[in-house]
Amino acid sequence: MGIKFDEFKRFINGKSTAVVGIGVSNIPLIRSLVDLGATVSAFDKKNEEELGTIGEEFKALGVKLVLGENYLEKLTGFQVVFKTPSMRIDHPALLKCKEEGTYITSEMEEFVKYCPGKIFGVTGSDGKTTTTTMIYNILKEAGYKTWVGGNIGTPLFSNLEEMTINDKIVLELSSFQLMTMKQPIDAALITNITPNHLDVHKDMREYKEAKENIYKYQTKGSLLVLNKDNAITDVMDRNTGSYVRKFSVKEKIAEGSYFENNNLYVYGKKVCEKKEVKLKGMHNVENLLAAFSMTYDDASIDAMREVAINFRGVEHRSEFVAEINGVEYYNDSIASSPTRTIAGLKAFEKQVILIAGGYDKKIPFEALSEGGYPYIKKLILLGATKEKIKEAFEKESKTQERRIDTYVVENLDEAVIKAGEISEEGDIVTLSPACASFDQFVNFEMRGLKYKEIVNDMAEKSF
Numbered sequence: 475m476g477i478k479f480d481e482f483k484r485f486i487n488g489k490s491t492a493v494v495g496i497g498v499s500n501i502p503l504i505r506s507l508v509d510l511g512a513t514v515s516a517f518d519k520k521n522e523e524e525l526g527t528i529g530e531e532f533k534a535l536g537v538k539l540v541l542g543e544n545y546l547e548k549l550t551g552f553q554v555v556f557k558t559p560s561m562r563i564d565h566p567a568l569l570k571c572k573e574e575g576t577y578i579t580s581e582m583e584e585f586v587k588y589c590p591g592k593i594f595g596v597t598g599s600d601g602k603t604t605t606t607t608m609i610y611n612i613l614k615e616a617g618y619k620t621w622v623g624g625n626i627g628t629p630l631f632s633n634l635e636e637m638t639i640n641d642k643i644v645l646e647l648s649s650f651q652l653m654t655m656k657q658p659i660d661a662a663l664i665t666n667i668t669p670n671h672l673d674v675h676k677d678m679r680e681y682k683e684a685k686e687n688i689y690k691y692q693t694k695g696s697l698l699v700l701n702k703d704n705a706i707t708d709v710m711d712r713n714t715g716s717y718v719r720k721f722s723v724k725e726k727i728a729e730g731s732y733f734e735n736n737n738l739y740v741y742g743k744k745v746c747e748k749k750e751v752k753l754k755g756m757h758n759v760e761n762l763l764a765a766f767s768m769t770y771d772d773a774s775i776d777a778m779r780e781v782a783i784n785f786r787g788v789e790h791r792s793e794f795v796a797e798i799n800g801v802e803y804y805n806d807s808i809a810s811s812p813t814r815t816i817a818g819l820k821a822f823e824k825q826v827i828l829i830a831g832g833y834d835k836k837i838p839f840e841a842l843s844e845g846g847y848p849y850i851k852k853l854i855l856l857g858a859t860k861e862k863i864k865e866a867f868e869k870e871s872k873t874q875e876r877r878i879d880t881y882v883v884e885n886l887d888e889a890v891i892k893a894g895e896i897s898e899e900g901d902i903v904t905l906s907p908a909c910a911s912f913d914q915f916v917n918f919e920m921r922g923l924k925y926k927e928i929v930n931d932m933a934e935k936s937f
Contacts, residue, residue, distance in 0.1 A: 478588045479634045487511040492540075492549060495558025496520070499629040501528060503556060503581045506632045508535045515552070517545045552576055556584075559650040579654075582624065582647070585631045586657040591621075591641035594768055597652060597688050598665030598701075600814040601761045604753075605665055606646040607788050608765035611781045616773035618642045625651065642772065649684040661697040662689040662716070663768050665761070666704040668813040668841075682706065692716045699767045701760070702727060719770070721763035723756055731763040731770075738782065740766040743775055750783045754792060755821025790922035792818050792904070796933040800899030803890075803929045806906035807922030810835075812842035815908040819849035826850065826902040829889045831857035832909030832921075839863045842908050843870035852896055853880045854889045858913040885914065886921070890928045 489512050493500050496518040507514050515538040522529045522541060529539060540548050546567040549555065554577045557568060568578055586593060594613075596606045603626050610622040621637065623630035624645035637643070647655075667682055689698045694715045701707045702722035711718040723733040731740040736748045738759060745766060748759060766778050787793060790807040797803070804822075809815040810832075819826060828850050830842075839859070843866040855863050860882050871877045881896070883889045886905075893903040905925045915921040 478590050482584065482588050482634075483510055486554065489513065489553045490551070491515070491554040491556070492517060492552040493556045494518075494546070494549065494561060496525060496528060496532075497558060499581050499631075500556065500558065502629045502632045504532060504537060505535070507556075508537060512554070514538070515540055517541075517549060519543065519545055550574065554579070556580055557654075559648065563654050580651070581629065581631050582645075582651045583655055583657060585623075585634065586645075586655070586659065588634055589630075589637060589643055590634075590639045591637050591643045592660045592772075594642065594644045594661045594663070595624075595647050595659040595688050596645065596663045596665070596768075597647045597649070597685050598663070598707075599668045599811055600817060601665040601757060601764070602646045602648075603808060604758065604788055604791055605663065605761040605764050606644055608761060608781060608785060609663075609768050610644040611785060612765055612769045612773050612777050613642045613644065615777040615780050616769070618772070620644065622646075624648075647688060649681055652687040653684045655687045656691050658691045658693050658696065659688055660692075661699070661768055661771075662692060663699040663764055664688065664701065664707045664710065665764055666701045666813070667706040668704075668811060686710065689714055689716055697768070697771070699730075699764060701764070702730070703760075719767040721760065721767050723760055723763065731766040733759055733763065738762060738766070740770055740775070740778065745775055745778050746782045752784065752786050754823075755817060757817035757821065758787075790919060792821055792906075793922075795926050795929045798894065798929070798933045798936050801894075801897045801901045801903060803893075804902065804904040804906075805922045805925050805929075806904050807911070807918045807925060809906040809908060810910045810918060811837065812839060812845070812908045815842060815906040816845040816849070818904065818906045819846055822849070822902055822904070824902065826904050827852045827854065827893055827897055829854045829856070829886075829893060829903065829905045829925075830908050831855045831860040831863055832907045832914070833912040834858045834862070835910055839866040839908070840870075843867045847871075847874055847878070850878055851901070853878050854883060854892050854896075855880065856883050856885060856889050856914075857907070857909060859909050863908070886924055887928055890925065890932060894932060 491512040492515045493504050494517045496516050517540045549567045555571050557580050594609055596602050613620045620642045622644045625648045626646045696716045698716035699719045702720040703724050719730040720727050721731040726732050738745045762782050793805040795803045795805050806818045809818050881892050911918045911921040
């Protein structure tokens with residue numbers, strides 16, 4: 475167990491090490507580095523009061539805390555630097571470290587480098603978390619000791635010593651985590667690529683290139699699964715030595731998975747009927763097909779079928795919350811891009827009252843207004859992007875036969891109250907923001923939890 479990890483142990487012991495960002499993935503990393511004998515300094519914009527008990531714990535472990543607005547000015551003189559995923563490698567502080575000869579890496583890069591088991595990496599603009607969870611469940615159903623992590627679940631770096639060559643590890647990987655990734659990933663999947671995170675990436679080209687790192691360093695014969703129906707991913711097999719499988723809901727694929735006559739197939743073998751799938755929407759059929767192609771070498775059709783007909787989804791993904799006065803409320807807080815929101819809207823198969831808006835990732839909303847218009851009954855907007863989305867829908871309304879009633883509110887409480895006022899029996903209300911949460915919430919999970927709290931509170935008062 476953990477034989478590969480012995481190499482890292484020898485490397486890190488006694489090294490002066492900086493960890494930038496005291497967040498979810500780096501907290502267990504810092505603990506592990508201390509255990510392995512590194513001299514650790516932890517950097518964060520937060521102050522000691524905001525860190526709370528974590529700061530106290532780290533000080534007791536001998537970790538030096540470098541905190542406050544100008545914390546990166548002191549990022550110098552280290553042998554090793556672990557950067558936070560969203561920190562660009564061309565940040566001036568990291569460029570300075572590079573000039574000093576510092577080894578710059580990240581928790582995810584080191585995990586992939588030293589992980590002994592087979593890694594299934596999942597990236598894309600939409601559907602990553604659901605597909606990652608499906609793959610994890612199929613492999614578990616097939617009888618493997620399976621781990622899930624990356625951009626979801628528990629950070630896995632501290633579990634490296636427990637893993638063996640026979641384990642299966644499923645990772646959801648964001649464009650941020652992949653920007654500097656140069657490690658081979660055994661089985662790679664790109665669900666799709668549409669404009670996203672252009673507040674961090676310089677442009678669409680850089681965003682796409684970050685995603686391509688999931689397969690760029692694969693060894694010959696490694697698996698690459700691509701979406702045949704997405705124009706960008708469909709042609710990614712032109713420059714790879716990997717073994718390629720594709721999935722499609724539009725055409726039959728000999729080597730891969732596909733949807734035909736309301737059935738889901740992999741390599742021509744029927745897995746299940748669409749009506750048996752618990753999750754709503756064709757985007758979830760796509761997610762299942764992707765998962766089938768990823769696990770075909772390791773799992774039986776029976777294992778795939780078991781997950782396909784019983785998997786009920788992941789929290790914050792078109793999650794049913796409550797029914798109030800005949801109106802159903804859904805939480806799709808994960809939808810942080812227009813394409814993800816549109817996929818969620820289509821799943822309901824009727825027009826819905828949409829709550830949208832949030833942090834501005836500098837992506838256009840014409841795709842949301844054009845693609846979402848037929849599926850929206852009424853629109854409630856909030857957050858930093860509310861006026862941009864409103865403008866896109868007003869422009870689109872000039873080409874449509876009807877106008878969507880639009881309401882602008884200040885926060886999520888007002889949005890849910892407004893939804894209650896304008897809805898009628900039989901309506902569906904969904905929070906599917908098409909934006910990130912950072913203007914008002916730490917992450918999409920906190921946004922979704924707040925939404926559920928407000929809806930459930932309103933449900934209690936309605937009795």
